[in-house]
Amino acid sequence: MKTQQETNDQTSATCPACGLLCDDLILNQTSPLAVKNACPKGIEFFERSFSANINVSPSIDGKPSDLASAVKKATEILQQSKSALFAGLGTEVQGMRAVIRLAKKTNATLDHLHSESSIRNTLALQNGGWLTTTLAEVKNRADVILAIGTDITSSHPRFFEKLVWNTESLFDKPTPEVIYIGAPAEKTKAGTAPDGKAPTTITADPNHLPEIVNTLSALLCKKKIHAQTAGSVALSELVSVVEKLKNAKYAVIVWSASSFKFSHAELTIQSIVQLINQLNETTRAAGLPLNSGDGDYSVNNASAWLSGYPTRSRFKNGRADYDSFHFSTKKQHNIADALLWISTFNPHEPPISHCPTIVIGHPDTKFERTPDVFIPVGIPGVDHTGLMFRMDSSITLPLKALQETQLPSLGEVIKQLETALSNTQAAKVKTA
Template sequence: MSEMPGLVEHVTCLGCGCSCDDIVVAVRDGRIAEARSACPLGSAWFGDGSVPTDIRVRGAAVSIDAALDAAATMLDEARRTLVFLSIDTSCETQRAAVAVADTLRAVVDGVSSSSVASGILAAQRRGRVGATLGEIRNRADCIVFWGTDPAARYPRYASRYAPEPAGLFVPDGRRSRTLVSVDVGDARGPRDADLRLGIPVDRELGAIAALRASLAGRSLGEHPLAGLADLSRTLAAARYVAIIYDAEPGALPPEPGRAESLMALGLELNATTRACVMPLRAGGNRLGAEAVLTWQTGYPMSVDFSRGHPRYRPDEGARALVAAGAVDAVLVVGRPLGLPFAIDAARTVVVGPAATAAACAIAIDTGVAGIHEGGTAFRMDDVPLPLRAPVPGPRVAADVVRDLAQRIAARRARRS
């Protein structure tokens, strides 16, 4: 089906991890006039599509050749380099960045090691109790929001995935499902929940352990948490339970044991019914960085190439390395926003959207994946989605990073 002039259909929004792929972008005079179907968060992420288009070396405007040569020299001469995968890039760009790290024998890491590492490590220890969002939409008849209301940071989650849409085995949508809110401290779930349980922050893990015991057939006795027995009965009676929590830092106080405890609860539920545990994840294709690192190196974060092969160093993520002064050059690939370390202006190269907004030695502005660049991005449930580029932008990030990799490799070849 052909598109209406000025309208670009099936655009994927990376404003949050829902990665809604039903956005219709209206383009006027090369700018985004409207992102139809997008929530306010998504509309803000698209903006009008304008981004900086500069290239700077120590503050001076230079050509792309000069900037890439300067970056190749700085990174090649460093004793130990950190390659950091930030947000708003495609998997193709992330893949090129991993190749740079491999060539440099660098450490490569992304935003996950400083934000969701405990959940990733828990999944590696226990095994994931996962599902796609489509499976939740079509099968889950009991939705448990654990200390989160998706309306705040994942605005279309409820309408696109659960609890509202009708699905194959939940034909009446919201009416076919039991909606449970587990409020942890001040972190409350949806207001229209059918069942609500409040848990003080310091009793969260104990409550999950008691639930597991109850589901395994032990008596809760006179448990001091009113409603825990009701919740246990509701979970046990469901055909398919989806337990959903916000994995990103936010309103819910950080609790390193939460992800692992919820996974254990999901495993317990699967002994008698079906269940999945779904972490809500933020946008910008951060899941893509984990996927690319995993298929390229075997590990989702904190990979060290210093011995010529990938080694997993989850205890030595980007934040720890920079804080310890263990790297003397940093290549940030992606938007220089929300980095888990302070940029050392003299030793940092940034290639990505609005790179020149960062105080760094070398900055090359590129387009934003999903706005100016196509490629692939991963949704919060690890489903890859194609990206469209509704408006033109500056140079493509993947091309810049590949060019940088070639220049570094050429320097090394000349020396050998």
């Protein structure tokens, strides 16, 4: 069904380029490509995706091959492997379902390419739970937005346009007050309201955020602080932030785990969670962690409901085990005996590994070291349908197939791998 804005030459689309998953995009069906309503990041994603080389063929040791031969070679590698690592995992829900089926059959370890960031959130969540909000709640209720260590729009460009400067909300609420702490100062202009009201910007070294967040908590608990500054920020500025949070009817605290580059950042996220809990003793407040991309939330959610664990999990005889430290790509890629690298949204290169490497990925992927097998696949939301979790994990949105392609989807390739593995297994049993 066409929306009001669509014509015969146009189609609506959902953008998978960031966790906001804007579903109000309108694309031209005919050349040249034009994308209405998208931000520059979304336009770049669609331009790159539509100009990707869909005629690229699979390859074995860098030499062009057909799909059947590439699947056969990949099957041999997985067959011989006893400790395969499935990494990258840049895919959506249906792709991840297929990946998990294959991991169960091959006793593989699973890790997402952005898990160095997302694990910080997972550890904080596992430690004591957290109170987070949805995008609808931000739109309808938030009256103060505190962004810690992030300008928000660099990673989620339409955040303010869609959720903060909206004139329509279910409840009569004022335009939210925006406060930044430790965000890159030159990027905080995005927090300026349409009426020209500038955000409150507290400049701070991001490495001092642990101290600053703990000071906010201490101030909220009415602890006496004798220092004049915390993390080089004047105490008076932090007192003023605490007052705004206390007086808010619905404060939302936003952070991006990928911008917390200091060690043990999960402890700072835990402190943010505690700050939110304390605020809820007298008013309402909630957190909003920004995701890193490449389907990280879709992959973790699908993994959690299918196996009981997010990624950094390992299958053994059909059962999943979990180790947030040892099952990371960094720890595993040099001890695994086979690497399957998956990246379907973006042409991310696999890490250089000593072991046989299979890549199922974006057709434009370039390699520093030629993998043993490369199987190019279509891009979800452009070449194939898919299902993706929004950054608040409250809903999934369907991704459309917007063009015809010869390239198989990740799910189709994995199905062929599963069939080939089962056939080899059956042949072995027969011979025995």
